[in-house]
Ligand SMILES: Nc1ncnc2c1ncn2[C@@H]1O[C@H](COP(=O)(O)OP(=O)(O)O)[C@@H](O)[C@H]1O
């Protein structure tokens with residue numbers, strides 16, 4: 001039996017009183033899967049990630065991580081539960097060097113040797129970061145920053161990683177690099193939930209996917225099925241019915 005890494009059940013959440021942004025979301029991620037969440041702007045994708053990460057209060061339903069309820073667990077306590085979250089924006093410490101950013105990611109690790117080993121693992125995964133280790137994160141390109149943000153999250157050795165639009169604003173070549181890395185990270189034993197605009201590239205490396213619209217999960221299926229679903233195609237893959 002596959003273990004359920006993450007289960008979101010009838011989740012209702014929002015920022016201000018009386019306004020629900022998530023209006024009953026159901027979603028699951030099995031251990032070692034890559035699952036992609038698609039959806040138009042404003043659908044609630046980032047809100048879903050923030051709510052799972054403990055940054056937005058839950059009004060209804062529940063969230064379990066490896067079978068344990070995490071609804072109501074504050075964001076700072078999530079790392080110890082094995083969950084790491086990479087926000088869509090402002091996800092690096094711009095005034096710190098790459099290496100200092102990585103050290104910050106390991107703040108729950110008291111053992112210097114283990115932190116050093118973690119940094120070495122990240123430099124093996126992202127060789128560019130080793131070369132630039134002393135460079136301030138604020139001076140990096142968008143792609144390099146994204147690598148730093150992901151590496152910093154991995155420094156906590158999470159079992160589950162949430163990535164909010166890791167390829168946003170990157171050139172097509174870099175988009176490919178980012179998704180190759182996501183695949184490598186899964187091979188390290190990490191389960192991954194990813195929000196993306198690059199639907200094709202994300203589904204290509206995913207096991208399953210969900211399409212959110214107006215705070216609800218509207219379509220779900222195997223990634224390969226979603227790639228060929230006419231409705232998904234029309235909305236996200238640039239395919240027009242009756243053409244090509
Ligand atoms: N911090 C916030 N406070 C109030 N409303 C917000 C906040 N962040 C997002 N929203 C609202 O929540 C809705 C969903 O936004 P978001 O989750 O960012 O969508 P997506 O990531 O799918 O584009 C939007 O209507 C947005 O205006």
Ligand SMILES: [Mg+2]
Pocket residue numbers: 045046047088
């Ligand atoms: Mg978003």
